[in-house]
Amino acid sequence: MNLIVFHCRQCDAVLFPARYLCPHCGASDWEEQVAEGGTIEEITVVRHRIGAQRGEDVHLATVRSTAGPVVIARLDEAMRPCAMVRLELDDAMRVLGHAESAH
Numbered sequence: 001m002n003l004i005v006f007h008c009r010q011c012d013a014v015l016f017p018a019r020y021l022c023p024h025c026g027a028s029d030w031e032e033q034v035a036e037g038g039t040i041e042e043i044t045v046v047r048h049r050i051g052a053q054r055g056e057d058v059h060l061a062t063v064r065s066t067a068g069p070v071v072i073a074r075l076d077e078a079m080r081p082c083a084m085v086r087l088e089l090d091d092a093m094r095v096l097g098h099a100e101s102a103h
């Protein structure tokens, strides 16, 4: 699924996740925009504790989306800040970040 962000038609603020009223101008006049990708600003690695069942580290990235808002995305592999990712939502409405293929 595409990651949708919300553009306020009154003041041009772009928010994610959606809010009822714009925190900047108080309007509720939204236009949906697709945030296709972004740039990683920070990485957090959540390490599973020893003894966890076949635990794999979870790589979370703070991503500045091209649409504007910063989102937290779960990466499918270890990546570095400044890398570009493609953003999407999974069925549980979590934001996923996929490495942009270089070709």
Ligand SMILES: [Zn+2]
Pocket: 008, 009, 010, 011, 012, 013, 022, 023, 024, 025, 026, 027
């Ligand atoms: Zn606004």
